[in-house]
Amino acid sequence: MPEQFRTETFEEFEEGDTDCIGQRVDEKDPFYGIHFRIDEVNVEFLSKDELERLMDKDFEIKRLEQVRDVFAFCCFTGMAFADVQQLSKEHLVKDNEGNLWIRKARQKTGQMCNIPIISPARKLIDKYSHQPDCIAKNVLLPVLSNQKMNAYLKEIADICGIQKRLTTHVARHTAATVVFLANEVSMENVAKILGHSNIRMTQHYAKVLDTSILRDMGNVERNFSKKTSIGIMDRGIITISDTGAVFMPAIPVWMTQPEIADLFGVYCSDIRRAVRSIYKNRESVEQDTMRYIKNDDRTSMDVYSLEVVIGVAFKLRSREILFSGGI
Numbered sequence: 001m002p003e004q005f006r007t008e009t010f011e012e013f014e015e016g017d018t019d020c021i022g023q024r025v026d027e028k029d030p031f032y033g034i035h036f037r038i039d040e041v042n043v044e045f046l047s048k049d050e051l052e053r054l055m056d057k058d059f060e061i062k063r064l065e066q067v068r069d070v071f072a073f074c075c076f077t078g079m080a081f082a083d084v085q086q087l088s089k090e091h092l093v094k095d096n097e098g099n100l101w102i103r104k105a106r107q108k109t110g111q112m113c114n115i116p117i118i119s120p121a122r123k124l125i126d127k128y129s130h131q132p133d134c135i136a137k138n139v140l141l142p143v144l145s146n147q148k149m150n151a152y153l154k155e156i157a158d159i160c161g162i163q164k165r166l167t168t169h170v171a172r173h174t175a176a177t178v179v180f181l182a183n184e185v186s187m188e189n190v191a192k193i194l195g196h197s198n199i200r201m202t203q204h205y206a207k208v209l210d211t212s213i214l215r216d217m218g219n220v221e222r223n224f225s226k227k228t229s230i231g232i233m234d235r236g237i238i239t240i241s242d243t244g245a246v247f248m249p250a251i252p253v254w255m256t257q258p259e260i261a262d263l264f265g266v267y268c269s270d271i272r273r274a275v276r277s278i279y280k281n282r283e284s285v286e287q288d289t290m291r292y293i294k295n296d297d298r299t300s301m302d303v304y305s306l307e308v309v310i311g312v313a314f315k316l317r318s319r320e321i322l323f324s325g326g327i
Contacts, residue, residue, distance in 0.1 A: 074171030113195035
Protein backbone atom coordinates (compact mmCIF):
# COMPACT_ATOMS: atom_id res chain seq x y z
CA MET A 1 0.00 0.00 0.00
CA PRO A 2 1.47 3.43 -0.91
CA GLU A 3 2.69 5.48 2.04
CA GLN A 4 0.45 8.48 1.33
CA PHE A 5 -2.64 6.22 0.97
CA ARG A 6 -1.87 4.53 4.32
CA THR A 7 -1.51 7.92 6.03
CA GLU A 8 -4.76 9.28 4.58
CA THR A 9 -6.61 6.09 5.59
CA PHE A 10 -5.36 6.29 9.18
CA GLU A 11 -6.29 10.00 9.34
CA GLU A 12 -9.84 9.17 8.25
CA PHE A 13 -9.98 6.35 10.82
CA GLU A 14 -8.73 8.75 13.50
CA GLU A 15 -11.52 11.22 12.68
CA GLY A 16 -14.10 8.42 12.96
CA ASP A 17 -12.58 7.31 16.27
CA THR A 18 -12.86 10.86 17.63
CA ASP A 19 -16.57 10.83 16.78
CA CYS A 20 -16.98 7.56 18.67
CA ILE A 21 -15.33 9.06 21.77
CA GLY A 22 -17.72 12.00 21.60
CA GLN A 23 -20.63 9.55 21.55
CA ARG A 24 -19.17 7.52 24.47
CA VAL A 25 -18.65 4.46 22.25
CA ASP A 26 -14.92 4.45 23.11
CA GLU A 27 -13.67 5.77 26.42
CA LYS A 28 -10.04 6.27 25.33
CA ASP A 29 -8.51 7.68 22.19
CA PRO A 30 -6.03 5.06 20.87
CA PHE A 31 -4.46 7.76 18.68
CA TYR A 32 -3.76 10.15 21.57
CA GLY A 33 -0.21 11.49 21.26
CA ILE A 34 0.25 10.06 17.74
CA HIS A 35 0.76 12.55 14.92
CA PHE A 36 0.48 11.58 11.28
CA ARG A 37 2.72 13.06 8.66
CA ILE A 38 2.39 13.01 4.87
CA ASP A 39 5.76 12.91 3.19
CA GLU A 40 6.23 15.22 0.21
CA VAL A 41 6.15 13.25 -3.03
CA ASN A 42 7.84 14.67 -6.09
CA VAL A 43 5.61 13.86 -9.05
CA GLU A 44 6.74 14.38 -12.61
CA PHE A 45 5.22 16.98 -14.90
CA LEU A 46 6.08 18.05 -18.42
CA SER A 47 7.82 21.31 -19.20
CA LYS A 48 6.27 23.66 -21.74
CA ASP A 49 8.83 22.54 -24.32
CA GLU A 50 8.05 18.85 -23.71
CA LEU A 51 4.31 19.46 -23.93
CA GLU A 52 4.73 21.30 -27.25
CA ARG A 53 6.99 18.53 -28.54
CA LEU A 54 4.32 15.98 -27.64
CA MET A 55 1.60 18.01 -29.37
CA ASP A 56 3.62 18.61 -32.55
CA LYS A 57 4.57 14.96 -33.04
CA ASP A 58 2.93 13.11 -35.94
CA PHE A 59 2.21 9.49 -35.07
CA GLU A 60 1.82 6.89 -37.79
CA ILE A 61 0.09 4.49 -35.37
CA LYS A 62 -3.50 5.55 -34.66
CA ARG A 63 -3.67 4.21 -31.11
CA LEU A 64 -0.63 6.27 -30.10
CA GLU A 65 -2.16 9.38 -31.60
CA GLN A 66 -5.38 8.82 -29.66
CA VAL A 67 -3.55 8.20 -26.38
CA ARG A 68 -1.48 11.34 -26.96
CA ASP A 69 -4.67 13.35 -27.60
CA VAL A 70 -6.35 12.13 -24.41
CA PHE A 71 -3.20 12.88 -22.41
CA ALA A 72 -2.97 16.36 -23.96
CA PHE A 73 -6.65 17.03 -23.21
CA CYS A 74 -5.98 16.27 -19.54
CA CYS A 75 -2.98 18.64 -19.67
CA PHE A 76 -5.22 21.48 -20.90
CA THR A 77 -8.13 20.79 -18.55
CA GLY A 78 -6.59 19.25 -15.42
CA MET A 79 -9.04 16.33 -15.52
CA ALA A 80 -8.12 13.05 -13.86
CA PHE A 81 -8.17 9.83 -15.90
CA ALA A 82 -11.34 8.46 -14.27
CA ASP A 83 -13.21 11.68 -15.07
CA VAL A 84 -12.09 12.11 -18.67
CA GLN A 85 -12.99 8.47 -19.33
CA GLN A 86 -16.63 9.26 -18.44
CA LEU A 87 -16.76 12.70 -20.08
CA SER A 88 -19.79 13.15 -22.35
CA LYS A 89 -21.75 15.94 -24.05
CA GLU A 90 -24.00 16.33 -21.02
CA HIS A 91 -21.01 17.70 -19.09
CA LEU A 92 -20.51 20.56 -21.55
CA VAL A 93 -22.15 23.88 -20.70
CA LYS A 94 -22.15 27.26 -22.46
CA ASP A 95 -22.22 30.46 -20.44
CA ASN A 96 -24.01 33.70 -21.40
CA GLU A 97 -21.02 34.83 -23.47
CA GLY A 98 -20.84 31.61 -25.46
CA ASN A 99 -17.79 30.19 -23.66
CA LEU A 100 -17.75 26.40 -23.34
CA TRP A 101 -17.21 24.87 -19.88
CA ILE A 102 -16.94 21.40 -18.40
CA ARG A 103 -19.11 20.97 -15.32
CA LYS A 104 -18.62 17.54 -13.81
CA ALA A 105 -18.36 16.10 -10.32
CA ARG A 106 -15.11 14.29 -9.68
CA GLN A 107 -15.54 10.54 -9.39
CA LYS A 108 -12.99 10.37 -6.56
CA THR A 109 -14.46 13.05 -4.26
CA GLY A 110 -17.79 14.16 -5.70
CA GLN A 111 -16.44 17.73 -5.73
CA MET A 112 -17.74 19.75 -8.69
CA CYS A 113 -15.19 20.85 -11.31
CA ASN A 114 -15.70 24.04 -13.31
CA ILE A 115 -13.28 23.96 -16.24
CA PRO A 116 -13.19 26.53 -19.05
CA ILE A 117 -12.34 24.79 -22.31
CA ILE A 118 -9.45 26.57 -24.02
CA SER A 119 -8.87 26.24 -27.76
CA PRO A 120 -6.38 23.29 -27.73
CA ALA A 121 -8.87 21.22 -25.70
CA ARG A 122 -11.78 22.37 -27.87
CA LYS A 123 -9.96 21.20 -31.02
CA LEU A 124 -9.51 17.74 -29.51
CA ILE A 125 -13.22 17.50 -28.69
CA ASP A 126 -14.09 18.52 -32.25
CA LYS A 127 -11.56 16.03 -33.64
CA TYR A 128 -13.40 13.06 -32.14
CA SER A 129 -16.98 14.39 -32.36
CA HIS A 130 -17.78 12.02 -35.23
CA GLN A 131 -15.62 9.09 -34.16
CA PRO A 132 -17.79 5.90 -34.24
CA ASP A 133 -16.53 4.47 -30.92
CA CYS A 134 -17.11 7.76 -29.13
CA ILE A 135 -20.63 8.04 -30.53
CA ALA A 136 -21.44 4.43 -29.60
CA LYS A 137 -20.19 4.90 -26.02
CA ASN A 138 -21.62 8.43 -25.71
CA VAL A 139 -18.25 9.89 -24.72
CA LEU A 140 -16.19 12.81 -26.03
CA LEU A 141 -12.81 11.07 -26.32
CA PRO A 142 -11.58 7.53 -27.13
CA VAL A 143 -10.14 6.69 -23.71
CA LEU A 144 -8.56 3.26 -23.19
CA SER A 145 -8.08 1.54 -19.85
CA ASN A 146 -5.66 3.18 -17.43
CA GLN A 147 -3.24 0.24 -17.76
CA LYS A 148 -3.16 0.46 -21.56
CA MET A 149 -2.89 4.26 -21.47
CA ASN A 150 0.17 4.13 -19.23
CA ALA A 151 1.80 1.42 -21.36
CA TYR A 152 1.34 3.44 -24.54
CA LEU A 153 2.44 6.66 -22.83
CA LYS A 154 5.79 5.02 -22.08
CA GLU A 155 6.11 4.27 -25.80
CA ILE A 156 5.12 7.85 -26.66
CA ALA A 157 7.72 9.27 -24.27
CA ASP A 158 10.44 7.23 -25.99
CA ILE A 159 9.34 8.39 -29.45
CA CYS A 160 9.23 12.05 -28.39
CA GLY A 161 12.54 11.90 -26.53
CA ILE A 162 10.97 12.72 -23.17
CA GLN A 163 13.13 11.34 -20.37
CA LYS A 164 10.30 11.07 -17.87
CA ARG A 165 7.95 8.32 -16.79
CA LEU A 166 4.67 9.36 -18.38
CA THR A 167 1.44 8.25 -16.71
CA THR A 168 -2.10 9.56 -16.94
CA HIS A 169 -1.66 11.45 -13.65
CA VAL A 170 1.37 13.33 -15.00
CA ALA A 171 -1.10 15.19 -17.24
CA ARG A 172 -2.99 16.53 -14.21
CA HIS A 173 0.25 17.72 -12.62
CA THR A 174 1.28 19.32 -15.91
CA ALA A 175 -2.04 21.17 -16.07
CA ALA A 176 -1.71 22.48 -12.52
CA THR A 177 1.90 23.63 -12.89
CA VAL A 178 2.83 24.45 -16.49
CA VAL A 179 -0.58 25.28 -17.96
CA PHE A 180 -2.30 27.06 -15.04
CA LEU A 181 0.05 28.28 -12.29
CA ALA A 182 2.92 29.18 -14.63
CA ASN A 183 0.49 31.38 -16.59
CA GLU A 184 -0.59 33.26 -13.45
CA VAL A 185 -3.90 31.50 -12.85
CA SER A 186 -4.60 32.08 -9.14
CA MET A 187 -4.33 29.22 -6.67
CA GLU A 188 -8.03 29.67 -5.82
CA ASN A 189 -9.10 29.26 -9.45
CA VAL A 190 -6.78 26.29 -9.97
CA ALA A 191 -8.46 24.64 -6.97
CA LYS A 192 -11.88 25.15 -8.59
CA ILE A 193 -10.68 23.78 -11.92
CA LEU A 194 -9.14 20.69 -10.31
CA GLY A 195 -12.16 20.12 -8.09
CA HIS A 196 -10.30 20.56 -4.81
CA SER A 197 -12.24 21.43 -1.69
CA ASN A 198 -9.46 23.64 -0.30
CA ILE A 199 -6.23 25.38 -1.31
CA ARG A 200 -4.11 23.00 0.75
CA MET A 201 -4.89 20.16 -1.66
CA THR A 202 -3.94 22.34 -4.62
CA GLN A 203 -0.59 23.26 -3.10
CA HIS A 204 0.46 19.63 -3.60
CA TYR A 205 0.48 20.42 -7.32
CA ALA A 206 2.00 23.88 -7.00
CA LYS A 207 5.54 23.01 -8.05
CA VAL A 208 7.84 26.01 -8.19
CA LEU A 209 8.93 26.50 -11.79
CA ASP A 210 11.99 28.39 -12.96
CA THR A 211 9.70 30.56 -15.09
CA SER A 212 7.57 31.61 -12.11
CA ILE A 213 10.69 32.39 -10.07
CA LEU A 214 11.99 34.54 -12.92
CA ARG A 215 8.64 36.31 -13.22
CA ASP A 216 8.48 37.04 -9.49
CA MET A 217 12.05 38.35 -9.58
CA GLY A 218 11.17 40.75 -12.40
CA ASN A 219 10.52 43.67 -10.06
CA VAL A 220 13.84 43.09 -8.33
CA GLU A 221 15.62 43.12 -11.68
CA ARG A 222 13.85 46.31 -12.79
CA ASN A 223 14.58 48.10 -9.49
CA PHE A 224 18.25 47.23 -9.53
CA SER A 225 18.64 47.89 -13.25
CA LYS A 226 17.86 51.53 -12.49
CA LYS A 227 20.96 51.62 -10.31
CA THR A 228 23.19 49.86 -12.81
CA SER A 229 25.39 52.23 -14.78
CA ILE A 230 26.09 51.24 -18.38
CA GLY A 231 28.70 53.91 -19.08
CA ILE A 232 28.77 56.69 -21.64
CA MET A 233 26.49 56.09 -24.61
CA ASP A 234 25.75 57.77 -27.93
CA ARG A 235 22.15 58.87 -27.87
CA GLY A 236 19.82 60.87 -30.03
CA ILE A 237 17.59 63.73 -28.86
CA ILE A 238 14.42 64.82 -30.64
CA THR A 239 14.20 68.59 -31.10
CA ILE A 240 11.65 71.05 -32.51
CA SER A 241 12.72 74.23 -34.32
CA ASP A 242 11.11 77.66 -33.87
CA THR A 243 9.11 77.01 -37.04
CA GLY A 244 7.73 73.76 -35.62
CA ALA A 245 9.89 71.39 -37.66
CA VAL A 246 10.70 68.13 -35.85
CA PHE A 247 14.24 66.81 -36.13
CA MET A 248 14.69 63.07 -35.59
CA PRO A 249 18.24 61.87 -34.90
CA ALA A 250 19.84 59.12 -36.98
CA ILE A 251 20.93 57.24 -33.85
CA PRO A 252 18.64 55.64 -31.22
CA VAL A 253 16.62 58.10 -29.13
CA TRP A 254 17.43 58.21 -25.41
CA MET A 255 16.27 61.33 -23.58
CA THR A 256 16.28 62.59 -20.02
CA GLN A 257 13.12 63.84 -18.33
CA PRO A 258 14.22 67.52 -18.61
CA GLU A 259 14.89 67.01 -22.33
CA ILE A 260 11.44 65.47 -22.81
CA ALA A 261 9.92 68.38 -20.85
CA ASP A 262 11.69 70.89 -23.15
CA LEU A 263 10.47 68.98 -26.20
CA PHE A 264 6.82 69.26 -25.21
CA GLY A 265 7.02 72.59 -23.38
CA VAL A 266 5.83 71.25 -20.02
CA TYR A 267 7.24 70.96 -16.50
CA CYS A 268 9.50 68.09 -15.40
CA SER A 269 6.87 67.14 -12.83
CA ASP A 270 4.44 66.47 -15.70
CA ILE A 271 6.97 64.14 -17.33
CA ARG A 272 7.62 62.34 -14.04
CA ARG A 273 3.91 61.67 -13.56
CA ALA A 274 3.52 60.46 -17.16
CA VAL A 275 6.54 58.13 -16.95
CA ARG A 276 5.38 56.76 -13.60
CA SER A 277 1.95 56.06 -15.07
CA ILE A 278 3.44 54.30 -18.11
CA TYR A 279 5.42 51.87 -15.97
CA LYS A 280 2.68 51.41 -13.39
CA ASN A 281 0.17 50.45 -16.09
CA ARG A 282 2.79 48.25 -17.79
CA GLU A 283 2.45 50.12 -21.05
CA SER A 284 6.21 49.78 -21.42
CA VAL A 285 8.77 47.51 -19.77
CA GLU A 286 11.05 49.63 -17.60
CA GLN A 287 13.94 47.23 -17.97
CA ASP A 288 13.87 47.65 -21.76
CA THR A 289 13.06 51.34 -22.10
CA MET A 290 15.17 53.03 -19.41
CA ARG A 291 18.92 53.27 -18.95
CA TYR A 292 21.14 54.68 -16.22
CA ILE A 293 24.15 56.31 -17.87
CA LYS A 294 27.33 58.16 -16.95
CA ASN A 295 28.46 61.40 -18.54
CA ASP A 296 31.99 62.60 -19.24
CA ASP A 297 31.87 64.79 -16.13
CA ARG A 298 31.08 61.69 -14.02
CA THR A 299 27.51 62.74 -13.43
CA SER A 300 24.80 60.18 -14.06
CA MET A 301 21.17 60.27 -15.16
CA ASP A 302 18.19 58.23 -16.30
CA VAL A 303 17.34 58.27 -20.01
CA TYR A 304 14.26 56.95 -21.77
CA SER A 305 13.75 55.35 -25.19
CA LEU A 306 11.60 56.58 -28.07
CA GLU A 307 8.81 54.22 -26.94
CA VAL A 308 8.49 56.11 -23.64
CA VAL A 309 8.76 59.52 -25.34
CA ILE A 310 5.83 58.60 -27.60
CA GLY A 311 3.89 57.27 -24.59
CA VAL A 312 4.46 60.51 -22.73
CA ALA A 313 3.31 62.51 -25.76
CA PHE A 314 0.09 60.50 -25.89
CA LYS A 315 -0.62 61.05 -22.19
CA LEU A 316 0.09 64.77 -22.40
CA ARG A 317 -2.15 65.09 -25.46
CA SER A 318 -4.94 63.13 -23.78
CA ARG A 319 -4.75 65.39 -20.76
CA GLU A 320 -4.73 68.49 -22.96
CA ILE A 321 -7.90 67.36 -24.76
CA LEU A 322 -9.56 66.45 -21.44
CA PHE A 323 -8.94 69.82 -19.78
CA SER A 324 -9.76 71.82 -22.90
CA GLY A 325 -13.19 70.19 -23.06
CA GLY A 326 -12.43 68.36 -26.31
CA ILE A 327 -14.06 65.19 -25.07
